[in-house]
Amino acid sequence: MTEHSAKLERKPVWDIYVRLFHWTLAASILFAWWTSEQGGNWMSWHMYAGYTVLGLVLFRLMWGFAGSHHARFSEFVRSPITTARYALQMLQRREPHHLGHNPLGGWMVVALLLLAAAQASTGLFANDEIITEGPLVHLISYDLSVEITRWHKWLFDILLIAIGLHLLGVIYHQLFKREKLVQAMLHGRKPASADAPSYPFAPFLRGLLLALVAAAIVWNLLNLL
Template sequence: MTQHSVSIEPTPVWDVFVRLFHWSLAASILFAWWSGEQGGNWMQWHMYAGYTVLGLVLFRLLWGFAGSHYARFSEFVRSPVHTLRYGAQLAKQKEPHHIGHNPLGGWMVLALLLLSAAQAGTGLFANDEIFTEGPLVHLVSYDLSVEITRWHKLIFDGLLIAIGLHLIGVIVHQVFKGEKLVQAMLHGRKPVAEQTPHRPFVPFVRGVGLAGLSAAAIWSLLNLL
């Protein structure tokens, strides 16, 4: 790996909204899986977890355009050619250092967002053919709802695969490359090259406003349709 001299004091990279999103999404998906496995009265909580996932994904999409520098899609989503080149460099252990997400990590972020949205979104129209139905099941036919329920289960398998790949990537960087990614996602700081320009976080109130907007949008979706 290309090495750089780093500052003595780690520099803030991940703002509080990125960190809260990351851990909240992980917790929501885990709880949704657990409550779904329990069934029965837990299915209501399973749906609440799904609504939370939708709200979190919507917020992260907005934050990807209006958030802090390293949270923006324009900073870490690279072209397929650039990403393949990075993958080849990674295989040779000559990949350049990235302060935020590297190109492969950037595409993994998009994949996890897409799969999370698809998983929670299909749940809105799903039914278990017994007594649990999604809040928007009345908008589709019964046969289509049954089919969407099948998609809901299949997409979760894809989500599990993506999560597994994500965890493998984290382990590789955390254990074998000595990059403290888990700690950085807790306190937000990472060591950076001395010449790296300072990237201040956007105003806190913007994150609060976008979080409120996301919550209101999901509430409206569930209650006005």
């Protein structure tokens, strides 16, 4: 029986927390960019967006170990050899289908998380040399703060490149491979053969607890140091 003739079912893949994380992170980064472009009083909102990004990344790191099956790093972070083999297969247009993240997509998730974390973290120590300062700028020297501000701006350019590559990957799978990735990130399910394993989502309360832990870490970081 071919893949096209096999009976397909919609399997649960992305739980509510993965979906909320994805769209909220995208909105927060976009809002952070827009407010930085506006400057002035909008910089306070720029900082709030940065705190949101930091909290989201902290949550996703925890959810990568305690979340649903397809959200866990152990499910989608593959070895360099496996990833290179998948990339070669993709160039030959014969790559295997993955219900969750494929090996390249998995490493892109890691890269985006690390870049977003670095971007938000450097913002805590940055200053615009006029009036706006990060909440932890008092912990370091002025010269170091100016240098970290340069990193903050440089990292955003790298983050934009990574986001662009991510979007190209989505477009490739959405349009050329006919995989409904965007739709799946809205309702959480993807079509798969009936005999493919199905994994239930992690308990809702577990995600809520970890979200509160992430928020508490950020709040303490901003208020106790």
